Amino acid sequence: MAETTYIDAIRRGLLEEMERDAAVFLMGQDIARFGGAFRATKGLYERFGRLRVVNTPLFESGAIGAALGAALAGKRPVVEMQFADFVSCGFNQIVNNLAKTYYRWEAEVPVVVRLPYGGGVGAGPFHSQSPEAWFAHTPGLAVVAPSTPRDAIGLMKSAIRDPNPVIYLEHRVLYRREKEDLGEGDLTTPLGRARIAREGSDVTVLTWGWTVHEALDAAAEAAKSGVSVEVVDLRTLVPLDEETVFAAAKKTGKIVVVHEATATAGYGAELVARLADLCFEHLDGPILRVAYPDRPSPYNKNLEKELLPGKAKILDAVRRLARY
DSSP, rough: OEEEHHHHHHHHHHHHHHHHHEEEEETTTTTTTTTOSSSTTTTTHHHHHHHHHHHHOOOOOHHHHHHHHHHHHHOEEEEESSSGGGHHHHHHIIIIIITHHHHHHOOOOOOEEEEOOSSOOOTTSSSSSOOOOHTSSSOOOOEEEOOOOOOOHHHHHHHHHHSEEEEEEGGGGGTTEEEEEESSSSOOTTTOOOEEEEOOOEEEEEETTHHHHHHHHHHHHHHHHTEEHHHHEEEEEEEHHHHHHHHHHHHSSSSSEEEEEEEEOOHHHHHHHHHHHHHHGSSSSSSSEEOOSSOOOOOOOOHHHHSSSSHHHHHHHHHHHHHH
């Protein structure tokens, strides 16, 4: 069977959920006949028509507000932001309306907001950010970030079926790079469940999204010199799978947290705080963070590559901690 790319897995998840539930519909800029900025919705307009694949104006807050209204009326909208960075224009609708409506009057708000995020392609400071921490800070939102085609479809399906608003982060570098044989059937990945991407005994790496693959490459390299690295793919940032995270931390006693977002107040800081609070007696060294420096992303690809938390930087942190 042919392998499915990460972006095709997202498309398959959308298509199958639209077929399964007539309440599911899509909204976003240029997502209809054009198929979206990255062609994630290619062919869905032709299949489902203009009432279920809806072009929106360049008005992010309006699109998210309309999705909230549709959800309150019994629909299950999936809203695409062309780039995750642009979601800032709809920030109030997400953190003060989507996130809090259930708390106000116990009305379910089954809205998924798709955010193509991340760097690695020289797109500059307005098209390369990783904004997961903006939303992880807000009660009422689930935040997911798949790293594989299997989880791209699985988390998409679970996000659409969830009665609460979900921020769905999809890394653009993975779109056509990562491929997997998905097979048939209703593939779902439960929200709030991490996975052990690689078993290890000396150092634990906690990460998500694109950096999962960089961490796996670093782990393979570390193994050549006798350092056994366990890689945990969080998959869901909120709600966090503390059971899996803490078990992996206790197993090795040495932890490296890796993320592509800038370091200060990044989601990794929350992981470090929880581990320090609840696993301190099991630690055998400092918790290290590998993250993007606190600066905007450059357009120059070579400069950007030097700043990204890739394999080499992860490997260096793993080796330093293993020697501790």
